[in-house]
Amino acid sequence: MSIRQIEAYEPLTLLSVVSFVKEKGLIPKESRVHCEEIGDGNLNLVFRLVDQSTNQTLIVKQALPYAKVVGESWPLTLDRARIESEALQEAEKLVPNLVPKVYDIDYTFAATVLEDLSDHVILRKGLIEGKQYPHLANDIGTYLAYTLFSTSDAALSPQEKKKRVVQFTNPELCQITEDLVFTDPFFKSETNNYPQELQPEVSELWEDSALKLEVAKLKQKFLTNAEALLHGDLHTGSVFVKEDSTKVIDPEFAFYGPRGFDIGAFFANIILNYIAQEKRIADLGKREEFQAYLLEVIEETWQVFKNTFTALWQESAVEKFADVEGYVNYVLAVTFEDTIGFAGCKVIRRTIGLAHVEDLDGIANLDAQLEAKRAALKTGRSLILNRQNITNVKELVELVRSANS
Structure with a gap:
């Protein structure tokens, strides 16, 4: 089942996030992709993906419905992912050189695909x-x-x-x-x-x-x-x-x-x-x-x-x-x-x-x-x-x- 067919939120994994970006057309379906989870915060999953044929890189940030430091006993709204993505888009209109580019927003998965800033x-x-x-x-x-x-x-x-x-x-x-x-x-x-x-x-x-x-x-x-x-x-x-x-x-x-x-x-x-x-x-x-x-x-x-x-x-x-x-x-x-x-x-x-x-x-x-x-x-x-x-x-x-x- 492709990830776009899933109708309900679920946390992305190292495997499913690759399908996620390919189904969106952000990386060619035939590409080999290296993926790693790089998040160190308490509220989100953050993945870095590298298209090994072109060296194109992307960041996928997904909100979790709870704080990782506490677990599911501390629930959090997924709507914060929408707010974050739309706030970035607002800033991008005003100061495009001072925020990362937003390539895609997926409201179902509370996920945003972003410019990779690994050189910073x-x-x-x-x-x-x-x-x-x-x-x-x-x-x-x-x-x-x-x-x-x-x-x-x-x-x-x-x-x-x-x-x-x-x-x-x-x-x-x-x-x-x-x-x-x-x-x-x-x-x-x-x-x-x-x-x-x-x-x-x-x-x-x-x-x-x-x-x-x-x-x-x-x-x-x-x-x-x-x-x-x-x-x-x-x-x-x-x-x-x-x-x-x-x-x-x-x-x-x-x-x-x-x-x-x-x-x-x-x-x-x-x-x-x-x-x-x-x-x-x-x-x-x-x-x-x-x-x-x-x-x-x-x-x-x-x-x-x-x-x-x-x-x-x-x-x-x-x-x-x-x-x-x-x-x-x-x-x-x-x-x-x-x-x-x-x-x-x-x-x-x-x-x-x-x-x-x-x-x-x-x-x-x-x-x-x-x-x-x-x-x-x-x-x-x-x-x-x-x-x-x-x-x-x-x-x-x-x-x-x-x-x-």
Whole structure:
């Protein structure tokens, strides 16, 4: 039975995925195909296929109906595969050079056939190794500006925007963010994961009512502010890079939310790498040089975003109030404040919440790792509490530097 005759979802295998792409005409039926499963995440199967006669390569990503780390006791919607694929298509219309090409979407199998990016590396891995990418900040700033402007009320009619909000409503994956980013790390929760040695710092955080009030405000924004179509999980593991190319991948958490969330997520992961390098790079000169590069990434990303967003607003905004003096600056100021707060939540979440980052957890010396994690908690708290007092990106960079000096 060919795979196209199967009418119900089932997980693909190394054998069936080859039939899957051949039946779609993406690889000739007579071709010999090498296939391997390369996924290392918790929510999906990912296959790489190579047509051995032409060396053509494809990626097939299929959503699983549960989280692999837990199993079938943690069910997940397959509709997230549709959301991811359609979010990639939206981004491809706006910034085709900054996302992988989508060759096919199969809604029955919750699978997407994508461009192979094996000549790139995951940004997190490259940064951990101390590598610099000269186009990264410009590319991410451009991606953020186009996606966050062009999917917003400034660029769309109210009716079209509301249709898209429905199209990208993503309640199950949003709940993961609501719980694991905004709630659980700030309370005693079974999902939290941290070394026992951090308990004094964690307890202090849980007892900090001023901090929790500010996090509650940020969570409310995440829950209610449908400003633009977000990637929803824009960390350094969701970016592929090489010297002259940047590709944003995996928008399965996409939904309409506050603009600052994507920017804050990216900044948080750059900040976590900055903190980790304090313990990773032994040579002082090399460490200072690389940490300066990381802060430049934050600064340049924001400036490119701000300038490009403003230019798009001036050229393409359809909102009647768009030309009112000061309006675009107000929107950017709110976005910047939100960015800082969301970054702080993400830094804390990645330090004591369920899902960590290799930047910190991969520090071999336990004492050094603990010091870095204490610095991360301090930095995250400072970002959240001081976000209304930081008026420009240079002040943000200085806060990160001073919190870790």
